[in-house]
Amino acid sequence: xxxxxxxxxxxxxxxxxxxxxxxxxxxxxxxxxxxxxxxxxxxxxxxxxxxxxxxxxxxxxxxxxxxxxxxxxxxxxxxxxxxxxxxxxxxxxxxxxxxxxxxxxxxxxxxxxxxxxxxxxxxxxxxxxxxxxxxxxxxxxxxxxxxxxxxxxxxxxxxxxxxxxxxxxxxxxxxxxxxxxxxxxxxxxxxxxxxxxxxxxxxxxxxxxxxxxxxxxxxxxxxxxxxxxxxxxxxxxxxxxxxxxxxxxxxxxxxxxxxxxxxxxxxxxxxxxxxxxxxxxxxxxxxx
Amino acid sequence: xxxxxxxxxxxxxxxxxxxxxxxxxxxxxxxxxxxxxxxxxxxxxxxxxxxxxxxxxxxxxxxxxxxxxxxxxxxxxxxxxxxxxxxxxxxxxxxxxxxxxxxxxxxxxxxxxxxxxxxxxxxxxxxxxxxxxxxxxxxxxxxxxxxxxxxxxxxxxxxxxxxxxxxxxxxxxxxxxxxxxxxxxxxxxxxxxxxxxxxxxxxxxxxxxxxxxxxxxxxxxxxxxxxxxxxxxxxxxxxxxxxxxxxxxxxxxxxxxxxxxxxxxxxxxxxxxxxxxxxxxxxxxxxxxxxxxxxxxxxxxxxxxxxxxxxxxxxxxxxxxxxxxxxxxxxxxxxxxxxxxxxxxxxxxxxxxxxxxxxxxxxxxxxxxxxxxxxxxxxxxxxxxxxxxxxxxx
Numbered sequence: 001x002x003x004x005x006x007x008x009x010x011x012x013x014x015x016x017x018x019x020x021x022x023x024x025x026x027x028x029x030x031x032x033x034x035x036x037x038x039x040x041x042x043x044x045x046x047x048x049x050x051x052x053x054x055x056x057x058x059x060x061x062x063x064x065x066x067x068x069x070x071x072x073x074x075x076x077x078x079x080x081x082x083x084x085x086x087x088x089x090x091x092x093x094x095x096x097x098x099x100x101x102x103x104x105x106x107x108x109x110x111x112x113x114x115x116x117x118x119x120x121x122x123x124x125x126x127x128x129x130x131x132x133x134x135x136x137x138x139x140x141x142x143x144x145x146x147x148x149x150x151x152x153x154x155x156x157x158x159x160x161x162x163x164x165x166x167x168x169x170x171x172x173x174x175x176x177x178x179x180x181x182x183x184x185x186x187x188x189x190x191x192x193x194x195x196x197x198x199x200x201x202x203x204x205x206x207x208x209x210x211x212x213x214x215x216x217x218x219x220x221x222x223x224x225x226x227x228x229x230x231x232x233x234x235x236x237x238x239x240x241x242x243x244x245x246x247x248x249x250x251x252x253x254x255x256x257x258x259x260x261x262x263x264x265x266x267x268x269x270x271x272x273x274x275x276x277x278x279x280x281x282x283x284x285x286x287x288x
Numbered sequence: 289x290x291x292x293x294x295x296x297x298x299x300x301x302x303x304x305x306x307x308x309x310x311x312x313x314x315x316x317x318x319x320x321x322x323x324x325x326x327x328x329x330x331x332x333x334x335x336x337x338x339x340x341x342x343x344x345x346x347x348x349x350x351x352x353x354x355x356x357x358x359x360x361x362x363x364x365x366x367x368x369x370x371x372x373x374x375x376x377x378x379x380x381x382x383x384x385x386x387x388x389x390x391x392x393x394x395x396x397x398x399x400x401x402x403x404x405x406x407x408x409x410x411x412x413x414x415x416x417x418x419x420x421x422x423x424x425x426x427x428x429x430x431x432x433x434x435x436x437x438x439x440x441x442x443x444x445x446x447x448x449x450x451x452x453x454x455x456x457x458x459x460x461x462x463x464x465x466x467x468x469x470x471x472x473x474x475x476x477x478x479x480x481x482x483x484x485x486x487x488x489x490x491x492x493x494x495x496x497x498x499x500x501x502x503x504x505x506x507x508x509x510x511x512x513x514x515x516x517x518x519x520x521x522x523x524x525x526x527x528x529x530x531x532x533x534x535x536x537x538x539x540x541x542x543x544x545x546x547x548x549x550x551x552x553x554x555x556x557x558x559x560x561x562x563x564x565x566x567x568x569x570x571x572x573x574x575x576x577x578x579x580x581x582x583x584x585x586x587x588x589x590x591x592x593x594x595x596x597x598x599x600x601x602x603x604x605x606x607x608x609x610x611x612x613x614x615x616x617x618x619x620x621x622x623x624x625x626x627x628x629x630x631x632x633x634x635x636x637x638x639x640x641x642x643x644x645x646x647x648x649x650x651x652x653x654x655x656x657x658x659x660x661x662x663x664x665x666x667x668x669x670x671x672x673x674x675x676x677x678x679x680x681x682x
Contacts, residue, residue: 010449016485021478024438025486031427031439032377032446048474055432056439062642063430065410067422072645102643127645205648 023049023076027057027129030073035123043080043133044092057129058103072127075119079136080108081174081226082263082272091263093173093227098131099204099236106203107155108133108173113146117153118201126155135174158207160214164194167282168214170237171224172200175273179224182278186286193286203233211237212244219250220285226272229257251288254281300515300527302560305534308589310597312534319534323604329370329390329533330599331613333362333592336386338617339395340565342625343402347416347569351629352402354416358383360531360564363591364495365465366390367536368557371544372463377443378426379436379464382417383495387465391424395620399628406631406675411638433466434473437492440464441479441554444488448552461547462490463540468558469500471514480521480554489552491543492518495530497563502576518556530561531591564590633673635680655681 004012015022019040026036040046046053053076061070082091098106105128109115115134122130161176162183171179176199183195196214200206215221221241223234234255241253256273263271305317312318319326340357347355358365365386372378378387385398400407402416409420410428420428427436427443444462451457470476471494483490494514498505511517518525524546528539536559543555562585566573573582599605636658640651647655659681662669671677 010452013486016478016481018474018478018481020474021438021441021482024435024475024478025442025445025482028379028439028442028444029446030442032443032450034446034449036442051432052435052438052475056430056435059430061645063410063414063418064420064422064428065408065413065638065642067409067420067428069420069422069427070642070645105644205644205650208649 019045019048020052023052023057026074026076027052027060027071030057030071030129031060031069033073035073035075037075037077037123040076040078042090042092043078043094044089046076046078046094049076050097053098053104053129053131054101058101060103060129062103070127071129074129075122075132076130077119077132077134079139080133081135081137082268083137084268085265086263086268087265088262091268093133093225093258095131095133095203096227096232099233103129105130105155105205106133107131107201108135108203109201110135110173110176110199111138111142112144114153114201116146117151118155120150121152121155125152130155133173137174155202156207157202158210159199159201160196160210161199162195162197164196164218166193166195166218167220167222167285168196168198168211168218169222169224169278169282170198170200170211172203172233173226175224175226175278178273178275179278181275182282185275185279186282190286195282200233208240208244212241215241215245216248219248220288222254222256222278222281222285224256224273224278224281226258228260229255230260232257251285254285256281294511294516297512299512300525302527302529303535303539304529304532305538306532306594306598308531308594310594310599310601312598317534317538319537323602325370326595327599327604329366330592330595330605331617332366332386332389333533333595334613335395335617335621336362336365336389337592338614339385339398339621342618342621344569346625352416354569355402356382356417356568357565358385360585360590361495361497361561362386363533363595364493364530364536364559364561367533368463368493368540368559371537371540373458373460375425375458375460376544377447377460377462378424379440379443379462380426380429381433381436381466381470381495382429382431383467384465385417385419388419388421388424388426391426393419393421393424393426395624396628397421399624400631403628403631404633405628406634407628408634411634411642413638434470434475437464437466437470437473437475437479438482440490440492441483441486441488444483444490444552444554445486448487448489459548460489461544462488463493464490465493465495467500468494468496468498468505468514469503469508471517472508480518480523480556483554484521484523487550487552488554489547490554491540491547492523492554492556493540494556494558495561496558497530497561499563499567499573499577501567501571502573504577513558513560515556515558523554523556525556525558527558527560530559531589531594533591533595561591562589632675635676636671636674636678637680
């Protein structure tokens with residue numbers, strides 16, 4: 001890409017190695033009306049900037065009020081998720097932490113063409129600070145046609161990737177591929193069963209309506225994500241479903257997630273959701 | 289082999305123009321500012337100190353929830369503010385109302401924020417003393433210490449880029465204030481380093497007043513104050529006498545000029561003063577320092593009395609003018625005080641607005657939920673002070 005060569009070292013540059021400095025600097029530039037796209041090398045290292053993200057970026061517009069200032073121009077990109085050998089500090093998916101912060105938008109794309117559209121939307125359209133989490137396992141493995149011209153994909157709304165009537169599977173990012181494989185296997189093994197697959201894409205604020213509408217139809221839900229289970233995104237989805245679709249539920253909401261532990265080097269394969277676990281969860285909810 | 293030994297190095301000297309008796313130390317350094325302007329500085333400092341006394345008392349009476357005075361540090365604020373142009377962007381910590389007052393924050397602006405009424409720009413979201421103004425290019429204060437220091441670096445970079453894109457704009461800098469305690473935060477380190485490597489036109493002004501709440505500087509750092517650190521980041525640095533408004537102004541003027549040189553660079557000013565007051569209305573400072581020490585400081589040296597002595601020496605001020613000005617300012621403050629106190633509060637829906645650019649579906653649902661609760665338990669909630677009452681929740 002050679003962005004620095006094309007656009008100059010004033011616009012594309014190195015910073016000192018300091019996450020709180022990177023994000024604090026970008027917030028200041030955004031608050032003066034610029035559109036900084038900051039990068040944190042790994043999501044695992046975004047915590048030194050947690051204070052700047054939570055107390056500053058997220059609250060800037062709110063505390064400025066009628067002065068009209070905000071950090072809305074800010075986008076913070078961070079590679080996230082497992083790669084098989086990332087161990088504790090190159091595997092994390094902290095989207096639930098950032099989804100607990102009003103004022104931040106948390107987005108995770110699943111593919112190259114979606115990544116481009118969502119990122120352009122985060123930079124050009126969304127006048128709110130965006131945490132843009134990129135599943136790094138897809139950096140080189142996902143290949144598809146990506147239009148060369150500029151286009152955007154709205155950060156609002158979930159996307160139904162596949163329609164079905166028997167179970168709703170809700171996920172985002174890399175596990176969507178795992179879900180697709182598990183769904184293909186289920187539909188092959190259980191005749192007449194069709195599964196609906198929803199990509200949240202925006203993890204916060206998120207599209208409750210699309211999920212609830214789907215569950216109203218299917219009555220069964222499996223939520224899949226890499227991050228650990230306790231207070232993960234699946235907890236919010238499950239609670240929303242029991243609140244908004246209680247009378248339609250025919251089975252408890254299943255959560256297939258990372259176990260509530262760290263990502264130790266040797267255990268990656270057994271920690272993150274795989275096709276077997278997703279297959280089994282769908283089977284369990286069908287059998288309930 | 290030779291180790292650098294910090295304590296064997298001479299301390300960075302403190303720049304001073306006027307001594308504690310209001311006498312210019314070096315006649316070559318005489319202030320070249322019209323005397324009306326200097327009288328304006330004096331009146332601005334006086335206004336802040338009078339507002340401080342009244343509002344401190346108002347907090348004691350429970351009429352506002354919180355207050356912080358800036359006694360002893362008015363000279364740093366007004367002196368530095370006088371060296372900036374109105375287009376310069378300012379980030380402050382919380383003890384710089386003199387900068388706001390000098391740049392044109394009115395008594396109505398101060399009181400609206402302190403009483404969190406419907407004219408408060410933050411719509412009743414911030415605690416008292418967290419001022420902000422877009423008209424005056426002053427970012428709204430947040431309680432989190434030192435977070436504004438990297439913001440100032442980024443804002444200075446933005447200001448510089450804007451200047452490159454549009455050369456007809458006035459050359460601008462960013463001024464950023466913080467205390468010596470805040471300088472212990474990681475954000476101080478991150479900010480000075482990135483401001484230096486990215487060549488940002490920002491003036492960092494540290495108010496070293498001896499205390500971070502109850503922590504004396506002896507327990508804050510063991511180097512030569514904050515100034516000695518600037519050099520380590522490759523930043524041109526000066527230490528000034530913060531009670532000497534002429535020295536603060538002169539150092540800031542020069543810093544501003546230097547910050548715009550060489551394509552932009554940061555400058556650090558450490559202004560030495562003494563926090564005469566309690567840290568805030570929630571603090572009784574005599575629990576950790578002797579009353580006699582504070583009294584001595586008040587008597588011996590103070591930026592307001594120092595400038596007053598100079599003005600009197602020039603025949604620009606006298607006891608009668610002092611009395612008249614004090615009584616005029618007091619009346620003005622009290623007038624805006626009661627006006628602000630009797631204003632309505634912002635609409636209750638302001639609890640949710642401005643969180644995102646637009647209200648989210650989740651927020652809309654929760655607004656409805658709160659309205660429903662209030663409608664079903666009307667005797668439990670008093671919305672009469674809020675502009676529009678329950679009608680703002682729809």
